[in-house]
Amino acid sequence: MLVFGGQVFDPEAHSRSLADVEIADGKILRVAPALPRDGYDAYVDASGLIVSPGLVDFHSHVFAGQDLAVDPDVWGPPSGTTTFVDAGSAGAHLFGAFRRSVIDSADSRVVAFLNISTIGTTSILLSGELRTLAYSDEDACVACVEANRDRIVGIKVRASGDVAGANGMEALRRARRVADRVSLPLMVHVGPKLPEVDDILDLLRPGDIMTHCCTGLGDNGLALEGELRPSALAAQERGIRFDVGHGMGGFDVTVARSMFAAGIVPDTISTDIHAYSTHTVLSFPSVLSKFLALGLPLEDVLSRATLGPARIVGLDREGVGTLRPGAPADLALLRLVAEPSAFVDTREHDFTGSERLETAVTVRGGAVVFDGRPTTPATSTDRNSS
Numbered sequence: 001m002l003v004f005g006g007q008v009f010d011p012e013a014h015s016r017s018l019a020d021v022e023i024a025d026g027k028i029l030r031v032a033p034a035l036p037r038d039g040y041d042a043y044v045d046a047s048g049l050i051v052s053p054g055l056v057d058f059h060s061h062v063f064a065g066q067d068l069a070v071d072p073d074v075w076g077p078p079s080g081t082t083t084f085v086d087a088g089s090a091g092a093h094l095f096g097a098f099r100r101s102v103i104d105s106a107d108s109r110v111v112a113f114l115n116i117s118t119i120g121t122t123s124i125l126l127s128g129e130l131r132t133l134a135y136s137d138e139d140a141c142v143a144c145v146e147a148n149r150d151r152i153v154g155i156k157v158r159a160s161g162d163v164a165g166a167n168g169m170e171a172l173r174r175a176r177r178v179a180d181r182v183s184l185p186l187m188v189h190v191g192p193k194l195p196e197v198d199d200i201l202d203l204l205r206p207g208d209i210m211t212h213c214c215t216g217l218g219d220n221g222l223a224l225e226g227e228l229r230p231s232a233l234a235a236q237e238r239g240i241r242f243d244v245g246h247g248m249g250g251f252d253v254t255v256a257r258s259m260f261a262a263g264i265v266p267d268t269i270s271t272d273i274h275a276y277s278t279h280t281v282l283s284f285p286s287v288l289s290k291f292l293a294l295g296l297p298l299e300d301v302l303s304r305a306t307l308g309p310a311r312i313v314g315l316d317r318e319g320v321g322t323l324r325p326g327a328p329a330d331l332a333l334l335r336l337v338a339e340p341s342a343f344v345d346t347r348e349h350d351f352t353g354s355e356r357l358e359t360a361v362t363v364r365g366g367a368v369v370f371d372g373r374p375t376t377p378a379t380s381t382d383r384n385s386s
């Protein structure tokens with residue numbers, strides 16, 4: 001397959017240039033300008049589009065069949081997402097089911113943070129996997145990691161009052177100990193108190209991740225009424241990573257603006273897509289567009305949704321999030337629409353930007369799995385139309 005005529009974004013070079021992408025056997029063969037346009041089985045006309053590595057969603061819920069989840073193979077293609085990092089949908093007691101039913105069988109690539117609670121995320125209608133501390137079994141968690149090192153990339157704890165009751169700090173300490181025992185990063189979800197966000201940050205180490213970093217829920221975010229907490233800058237300096245995790249309550253544009261004003265840009269931009277957040281997330285490019293509206297350059301936005309997250313979970317070693325020769329042929333062909341665009345955060349604040357991203361075509365493993373371009377059969381062909 002030849003994907004030709006697009007503005008290719010290479011996150012490793014952090015630059016865009018007009019080039020073609022040659023694909024064979026599900027891998028990228030080469031990226032070069034003006035490749036000959038004959039001899040291929042299929043062509044994708046990327047004229048006017050940005051050709052990015054397939055998007056890597058660092059915070060998602062894809063344990064399909066579980067209350068909270070979406071199906072990665074349904075949600076991914078229209079969003080340009082080809083790799084999902086599940087943020088703790090399963091704990092040790094259900095990870096085997098998650099692995100069999102989704103991780104090993106989905107066409108999308110899926111890796112996971114393991115929930116410190118062995119029951120994983122409960123239904124959003126119950127919201128309380130940490131309310132019974134016996135479920136947060138450290139030995140069970142460690143054993144599950146050791147048996148699934150190839151797909152478990154960290155430990156997750158939802159340390160907020162709505163999930164933990166009064167147990168947030170104790171669950172966080174247990175997750176801390178497990179992460180240390182298995183030498184993997186800890187991802188902590190911050191939300192309504194308790195714990196206080198400052199107490200959470202105190203327990204994080206370099207390489208750990210705070211997700212919902214732009215939340216304003218319960219006055220427990222990194223900024224309060226426009227004032228950044230001193231702990232936010234200190235955490236950034238210590239090497240704590242900030243992940244967006246937009247979801248249904250994770251993105252307050254006023255908090256994001258305070259962070260940006262202080263020079264704190266989230267390390268990863270992710271959706272926190274789940275069954276109850278589809279109406280606020282809309283699509284991965286929709287979430288990315290909000291960061292364009294905040295003034296983040298396109299290259300910085302895309303790198304935080306491709307190579308950035310791939311590196312954190314070690315998938316860059318297989319070429320995920322890159323366009324290297326030999327990398328999986330996963331591509332997101334995105335349209336940058338330059339027109340006034342209206343956005344809303346998860347606290348009903350409206351804001352606007354001058355452009356937005358939309359998915360035009362998604363290629364996964366060398367096959368077109370989504371094509372949202374207007375039908376122009378005279379000028380473009382691909383495996384769907386040929």
Ligand SMILES: [Zn+2]
Pocket residue numbers: 059060061087245247272
């Ligand atoms: Zn989540």
